[in-house]
Amino acid sequence: MVLDGVSFSLEEGETIAVTGPNGIGKTTLLRILAGLLRPSAGEVLLDGLPVRTADPRSRAAIGLLSHRAMLYDDLTLQENLEFVARLYGLPNARQAARDALDQVELLARAGDSPRTLSRGLIQRAALARALLHAPRLLLLDEPFTGLDSAAASRLKSLLAARRPAGLGTIIVTHQMHEARDIASRVLALQGGAIGSTAA
Amino acid sequence: MKASLPGTIAAALIIAGKDLRSELRRRTALVSAVVFAALILVIFNFARDPTSLRAEQLAPSAFWITCAFAAVTALSRAFAVELEHGALDGLLLAPVPREALFLGKFLGNLVFVLLVESVALPLFVLFFNVSLKGALPGITLVALLATVGFVAVGTVFSALTARVRFNELMLPVLLLPFMLPPLAGAAQVTAALLNGRPLLESAGWLRLLLVYDITFVTLSLLVFPALFDE
Amino acid sequence: MRTGRVLIVIGLLGVTAAYVRAIAFTGVEAVQGPAQKIMYVHVPSAWCAFMAFSLVGICSGLYLWLGDRRLDTFSEASAEVGIVLTGLVLVTGPIWGKPIWGTWWQWEPRLTSTLFLFFLFVGYLTLRRAMFDPAERARYSAVVGILGAMLVPFIHLSVYMFRTIHPRPVVLNPEGPTMPGAFVATLLFSLSAFTVLYLGLVTTRYGLGRLRELREARHVSAA
Numbered sequence: 319m320v321l322d323g324v325s326f327s328l329e330e331g332e333t334i335a336v337t338g339p340n341g342i343g344k345t346t347l348l349r350i351l352a353g354l355l356r357p358s359a360g361e362v363l364l365d366g367l368p369v370r371t372a373d374p375r376s377r378a379a380i381g382l383l384s385h386r387a388m389l390y391d392d393l394t395l396q397e398n399l400e401f402v403a404r405l406y407g408l409p410n411a412r413q414a415a416r417d418a419l420d421q422v423e424l425l426a427r428a429g430d431s432p433r434t435l436s437r438g439l440i441q442r443a444a445l446a447r448a449l450l451h452a453p454r455l456l457l458l459d460e461p462f463t464g465l466d467s468a469a470a471s472r473l474k475s476l477l478a479a480r481r482p483a484g485l486g487t488i489i490v491t492h493q494m495h496e497a498r499d500i501a502s503r504v505l506a507l508q509g510g511a512i513g514s515t516a517a
Numbered sequence: 518m519k520a521s522l523p524g525t526i527a528a529a530l531i532i533a534g535k536d537l538r539s540e541l542r543r544r545t546a547l548v549s550a551v552v553f554a555a556l557i558l559v560i561f562n563f564a565r566d567p568t569s570l571r572a573e574q575l576a577p578s579a580f581w582i583t584c585a586f587a588a589v590t591a592l593s594r595a596f597a598v599e600l601e602h603g604a605l606d607g608l609l610l611a612p613v614p615r616e617a618l619f620l621g622k623f624l625g626n627l628v629f630v631l632l633v634e635s636v637a638l639p640l641f642v643l644f645f646n647v648s649l650k651g652a653l654p655g656i657t658l659v660a661l662l663a664t665v666g667f668v669a670v671g672t673v674f675s676a677l678t679a680r681v682r683f684n685e686l687m688l689p690v691l692l693l694p695f696m697l698p699p700l701a702g703a704a705q706v707t708a709a710l711l712n713g714r715p716l717l718e719s720a721g722w723l724r725l726l727l728v729y730d731i732t733f734v735t736l737s738l739l740v741f742p743a744l745f746d747e
Numbered sequence: 748m749r750t751g752r753v754l755i756v757i758g759l760l761g762v763t764a765a766y767v768r769a770i771a772f773t774g775v776e777a778v779q780g781p782a783q784k785i786m787y788v789h790v791p792s793a794w795c796a797f798m799a800f801s802l803v804g805i806c807s808g809l810y811l812w813l814g815d816r817r818l819d820t821f822s823e824a825s826a827e828v829g830i831v832l833t834g835l836v837l838v839t840g841p842i843w844g845k846p847i848w849g850t851w852w853q854w855e856p857r858l859t860s861t862l863f864l865f866f867l868f869v870g871y872l873t874l875r876r877a878m879f880d881p882a883e884r885a886r887y888s889a890v891v892g893i894l895g896a897m898l899v900p901f902i903h904l905s906v907y908m909f910r911t912i913h914p915r916p917v918v919l920n921p922e923g924p925t926m927p928g929a930f931v932a933t934l935l936f937s938l939s940a941f942t943v944l945y946l947g948l949v950t951t952r953y954g955l956g957r958l959r960e961l962r963e964a965r966h967v968s969a970a
Contacts, residue, residue: 354609355747371746375522378612386603392539404531405611407522432602440602447607670894677887682877691870691891694863695898698905705908721908729901736897740890743811747882 321347325360326505328455333487335497338507344490347507348459351488353377364455378406381453385463387444389432395419395443396428399450406451418446421480438469445476452482458489462496474499525620528613532621537628539598546594547632550587554637557583558644576645577707581663581700583637585693588630588664592671593688595626596679605679615742623672623737630664652710659706659719662726663699669730669737670695676744695733702726752951758944762788765937787933789839791941792832793861797899799829799945800864803871804896807889819885820960822892823875824952828945830868836861856906863902867895881963 321343328334338344349355351362353369353376362369369376382388389398399415408414419425422442432440441461448456462470477500481487491497497504523531540546561579599605608618638656642649649656674691678684702722709719716723765787802825810818840858841851852858871891878884 349747352610354606374612374614376612377610378522380610382606382610384603384606386606388604388607389602390535390539390598390604391601392543392598393535397538401531401535402607402611405523405528405608405613407612409521673890673894677874677890681874681887687874687877690866690873694866694870694902695894697863698898698901701905701908725901725904725908732897732901733894736894740811740893743886743890746886 321350321357321507324507328486328488330484330486332503333489333501334503334505335489335491335501336505336507337491337494337497340492342507344492344507345459348457348488348490351455352380352382352457378451379454381448381451381456382459383441383445383448383456383461384459385461387432387440388447389440389443391431391433394429394431395424395446398432398443399447402447402450408451414450418450419443421449422446422476436469437464438466438472441465441469441473442476445473445480449480449482454485456481456485456487458487458491460491461489462491462493470496522612523617525614525617528611528617529620529624532608532613532618533624533628536595536598536622536625540625540629546591547629550591550629550633551636553590554583554587554633555640557586558637558640562644576641576647577704577711579645580637580641580707581704583641584630584634584660584664585667585696585700587633587637588667588671589689589692591629591633592626592668592675592692593678593685595622595672595675600679609745615745616738619672619676619738619741622676623669623734626672626675627664627668630668631661634660634664647711649711650713652707655710655716655719656707658716659703659710659723659726662723662730663703666699666726666730666733667692667696669734673737673741673744676741698729699726702729752947754943754947754950756947758940758942758947761940761943762937765933765940785839785843787937789836789843790934791938792835792839793857794938795941795945796829796832796836796861796864798942799825799832799949800867800899801896803829803892804899807892807896810885810889811893816881816885816960817957819889820956821949821953822888824949824956826868826871826875826892827952828948830865830872832941832945833861833865833868837865856903859906860899860902864899867898871895881960 324347326334336344336347346355350357351369353362353371353373356371364376364379367376369380389395390401393401396412396415396419399418400411403411403414416425416428419428422445424439424442424446427435427439432443435443444461462473465473487500489497489500494504558579561575561583565575596605599608609615641647671688671692674688678687678691681687702725706716706719706722710716803822806818806822806825809815810822837858840861844853844858845851871888874891875884875888878887
């Protein structure tokens with residue numbers, strides 16, 4: 319048993335960080351929150367509705383920004399985002415993709431493949447991908463990995479500026495300074511349970 | 518701007534469309550598969566004793582074995598592309614059922630393999646000097662039936678082996694036994710048709726292939742979600 | 748596991764007894780001569796091998812439905828015993844065949860089916876060896892197990908649609924057994940002995956599998 323007795327709630331518009339050493343179960347917790355992993359007990363409620371692995375629609379309002387961009391090298395950024403837009407049922411996929419790229423200031427590179435982008439730009443594209451379908455909950459899984467401080471602060475400011483109001487955000491990280499930069503509350507995982515909360 | 522989530526079939530078509538677009542863009546897999554098929558056909562022709570075995574006797578087997586190998590190499594990359602940048606997680610996260618993921622991949626693979634087969638066929642006619650006469654419709658039918666069967670199981674195994682060690686070996690080891698019924702049927706029917714036998718005579722094999730297809734497409738659809746069901 | 752060991756002993760004794768009976772007390776077949784007596788090992792092994800794989804298939808399906816890890820452990824045990832039995836069939840087949848057919852191997856239906864069964868076992872066990880996370884390994888092998896078990900009837904059908912020179916089925920024959928009663932009796936006796944042996948081996952192997960799981964679980968919690 320990896321996690322035991324983890325329970326917390328997130329307000330609209332709030333950002334919290336979940337920290338802890340490697341191997342403690344942060345990724346497991348994240349995958350449960352995303353509806354990718356079935357918890358042996360307990361449940362996840364988003365706006366009062368349960369998020370369950372068995373029900374794909376319950377994931378519709380969740381976005382994920384991971385250290386891996388989830389993009390296809392053989393498609394352009396525009397095509398990548400159009401694909402995601404269609405999967406999420408957005409009415410005008412082409413326009414939605416363009417708008418999302420514009421918001422992260424990547425519209426000029428819309429016709430380029432992820433192969434041609436630096437790591438910092440790839441993560442910006444990943445942010446566009448995560449926010450494309452206007453999620454209610456955004457999960458961040460060590461998104462600043464591999465970014466130099468300039469790229470990281472760029473990503474942070476875009477994140478702050480482009481998040482829709484009312485979006486709840488949870489960032490999982492083992493870097494405390496990142497957690498404090500972004501979050502208003504920090505939950506520390508210790509021994510599989512939430513140890514302490516700090517502001 | 519209210520989003521309406523796509524149903525299973527729609528989502529499958531979106532995924533298949535993405536795969537085909539990406540494949541036609543790069544074309545390396547398609548070209549490699551076709552060149553691979555051509556090479557095998559050529560080697561078959563030379564790896565026999567010309568005095569003891571006439572080309573026509575060898576032809577159907579050579580063609581179908583070629584298609585089998587090309588299909589296995591195609592299937593092994595089907596899920597490999599999802600491992601770049603962790604794109605598979607993106608698909609798993611999307612609000613679409615796992616069955617849609619299977620159907621999408623299955624359709625994409627099916628189109629790809631059928632494309633390779635349709636290029637291999639003229640090469641086969643050329644290298645083995647066979648005359649198709651009126652056999653083409655029958656061969657098309659049996660090709661479709663056979664390919665659907667092993668692509669269904671191949672899609673499941675390609676997802677399974679994508680994240681396993683030694684996956685380039687594991688996929689053929691797991692998949693080849695499943696290719697016996699479709700390949701045997703296809704080769705037998707092709708041989709009969711090329712010999713001028715009417716299609717109706719091969720009804721037994723065609724029936725077997727049809728039952729095989731229904732069984733394994735259904736079963737694959739049912740067990741596929743278990744691969745991601747953590 | 749104790750039950751397993753007991754069953755193995757009974758099984759081995761049974762097999763030996765069957766053989767004594769086969770060699771000393773059962774008649775010699777007219778056409779095939781003494782070589783035919785290999786049948787008493789070959790046929791029961793084949794039946795048990797196919798039974799072993801059927802059980803792998805059934806337990807795989809049940810595992811995906813119920814999630815009980817013991818089903819997975821049992822599948823693994825059955826597969827390991829099954830592959831040995833299949834190997835036995837593939838070795839005794841040619842030994843039986845050579846004096847009668849004149850060649851070591853014939854692509855006739857039942858031997859070919861058994862060969863494919865062997866490949867299915869190899870695939871199943873090789874996959875298990877390549878995976879280290881127990882839950883994932885159980886799920887993935889279950890998928891292979893079910894698909895493989897469903898394939899077996901299709902292999903039979905495909906292979907039968909080719910010509911056959913294997914002796915026609917002598918016991919499960921619509922016209923009734925075509926072997927003399929004494930042969931049938933010895934065969935059935937041998938079959939029971941082999942089944943007991945199979946059960947003994949699988950039970951023992953299952954016990955070992957459970958012990959290994961317990962040890963792995965303890966390592967994980969101690970880490």
